[in-house]
Amino acid sequence: MPVKIIVPTPMQRYTMNHEEVEVGGATVDSALHHLVENYPDLRKHLFSDDGKLRSFVNVYVNDDDSRHLQGGETPVKDGDTLTIVPSIAGGLDAVGAGGAPSFHLQQNPDMMDLSNYEVLRYSRHLIMPEVTMEGQKRLKAAKVLCVGTGGLGAPLTMYLAAAGVGTIGLVDFDTVDLTNLQRQIVHRQSTVGKPKIDSAEQTLKEINPHVNIVKHEVMLTSENALDILKDYDIIADGTDNFQTRYLVNDACVLLGKPNVYGSIFRFEGQASVFYATDGPCYRCQYPEPPPPGMVPSCAEGGVLGVLPGIIGVIQAIETVKLILGEGQPLIGRLLMFNALKMSFREFKVRKDPNCPICGEHPTVTHLIDYDEFCGIGRGNEGEALTTGEEISAREVKAKMDRGDKFTLVDVREPYEYAIAKIPGAKLVPLATVKDRLHEFDSSDEIVLHCKSGRRSADALQILKQAGFKKVKNLVGGINAWSEDVDPSVAKY
Numbered sequence: 001m002p003v004k005i006i007v008p009t010p011m012q013r014y015t016m017n018h019e020e021v022e023v024g025g026a027t028v029d030s031a032l033h034h035l036v037e038n039y040p041d042l043r044k045h046l047f048s049d050d051g052k053l054r055s056f057v058n059v060y061v062n063d064d065d066s067r068h069l070q071g072g073e074t075p076v077k078d079g080d081t082l083t084i085v086p087s088i089a090g091g092l093d094a095v096g097a098g099g100a101p102s103f104h105l106q107q108n109p110d111m112m113d114l115s116n117y118e119v120l121r122y123s124r125h126l127i128m129p130e131v132t133m134e135g136q137k138r139l140k141a142a143k144v145l146c147v148g149t150g151g152l153g154a155p156l157t158m159y160l161a162a163a164g165v166g167t168i169g170l171v172d173f174d175t176v177d178l179t180n181l182q183r184q185i186v187h188r189q190s191t192v193g194k195p196k197i198d199s200a201e202q203t204l205k206e207i208n209p210h211v212n213i214v215k216h217e218v219m220l221t222s223e224n225a226l227d228i229l230k231d232y233d234i235i236a237d238g239t240d241n242f243q244t245r246y247l248v249n250d251a252c253v254l255l256g257k258p259n260v261y262g263s264i265f266r267f268e269g270q271a272s273v274f275y276a277t278d279g280p281c282y283r284c285q286y287p288e289p290p291p292p293g294m295v296p297s298c299a300e301g302g303v304l305g306v307l308p309g310i311i312g313v314i315q316a317i318e319t320v321k322l323i324l325g326e327g328q329p330l331i332g333r334l335l336m337f338n339a340l341k342m343s344f345r346e347f348k349v350r351k352d353p354n355c356p357i358c359g360e361h362p363t364v365t366h367l368i369d370y371d372e373f374c375g376i377g378r379g380n381e382g383e384a385l386t387t388g389e390e391i392s393a394r395e396v397k398a399k400m401d402r403g404d405k406f407t408l409v410d411v412r413e414p415y416e417y418a419i420a421k422i423p424g425a426k427l428v429p430l431a432t433v434k435d436r437l438h439e440f441d442s443s444d445e446i447v448l449h450c451k452s453g454r455r456s457a458d459a460l461q462i463l464k465q466a467g468f469k470k471v472k473n474l475v476g477g478i479n480a481w482s483e484d485v486d487p488s489v490a491k492y
């Protein structure tokens with residue numbers, strides 16, 4: 001009986017870029033095992049060593065989470081669709097229960113006044129029965145914190161400012177980089193090099209000078225998160241890393257605030273509203289983060305420039321709906337968007353009674369060390385590289401100049417090789433390294449490189465496990481080569 005399995009983008013490199021795979025199987029488990037038999041490299045991404053499905057991977061049978069059916073034992077039949085929904089670096093069974101959650105703003109909207117100028121500015125809102133003067137005053141009274149002013153934060157904050165949200169808090173400590181401008185439309189050519197929160201403030205003030213912008217130029221940490229978040233009604237999560245996602249989630253649960261969530265990768269996005277008071281939280285959906293390095297970041301994997309526009313705007317709409325108390329929020333629902341197919345799919349998210357923070361017996365009662373929780377800095381990215389296994393771009397250049405005998409291997413993709421390359425490098429994309437080991441001479445010294453040094457570190461582990469002894473990783477990848485050796489090689 002063929003069952004269709006939809007493979008998410010980050011895992012498609014292990015399925016020879018197939019997005020849909022048909023397999024046999026009578027249960028979720030047997031279908032997934034057939035899948036990994038066909039694509040063995042996928043196994044470690046789906047299953048742990050003891051054969052259990054990894055906890056950061058959720059499998060949906062049609063639109064329902066298999067964990068809430070019979071788990072791996074859930075029967076599947078001809079024509080069913082299994083969708084693998086992993087976490088990406090981004091309840092109340094409320095579906096049908098109807099209505100927005102009751103939600104009190106910290107500032108009393110009745111105390112807000114709108115000037116005649118504001119009445120005119122927001123007139124297209126005021127004549128909508130779902131908004132009216134009352135709703136516009138709620139918007140003015142509302143305080144929304146946007147964590148991150150990047151791809152998601154840009155459209156999100158711009159629309160919130162235009163809609164008249166009275167106070168918008170911004171958390172960011174980064175500066176505007178040229179590579180941001182392809183999608184982070186709140187930043188401009190003229191603000192490259194400036195702090196992102198100043199750049200964002202400038203744009204938002206130009207959109208709507210009535211908005212109060214509160215700037216938090218810090219990295220959100222367990223020490224400062226509760227203090228920063230407590231003054232806001234709604235938190236919108238536009239971050240790009242798992243540590244901050246779990247931190248934002250936990251702080252929101254502890255403070256009883258809704259967390260308007262969005263995440264993006266290449267041409268796929270997710271959005272939801274995690275509000276533990278009324279439904280599930282992010283941990284209910286993704287109890288554990290993926291191991292570091294398993295899910296590529298946008299910097300490593302890329303992202304379609306327009307995509308965060310869609311997801312950030314969905315976050316803005318959900319935020320406005322919560323403030324107005326109108327409509328059915330995305331609480332208990334995960335919305336997945338695929339830009340290539342131009343399709344939206346919706347999945348149920350249920351509150352997990354055993355959730356460590358919002359469940360019946362929470363074990364997480366205060367903010368924890370999220371770097372540790374996410375395995376950052378513990379060498380979990382496979383074996384930690386020793387310094388002897390690293391080599392700088394300048395050292396590689398010196399070896400070339402001396403005429404040392406060594407093989408330089410580029411483990412990036414052919415389309416990256418077409419952007420920029422180091423002369424003399426042999427292209428062996430990471431996914432093919434295992435199958436092309438016979439092309440390497442183990443008596444030769446081998447220097448591996450990629451864009452930033454991350455994928456080549458994975459390749460180094462593969463070579464070491466295959467018995468290669470003289471292997472080195474070019475620290476900082478081709479971008480370091482461009483910076484330190486040859487600026488004519490384009491950075492990307």
Ligand SMILES: [Zn+2]
Nearest residue numbers: 281284355358
């Ligand atoms: Zn939870």
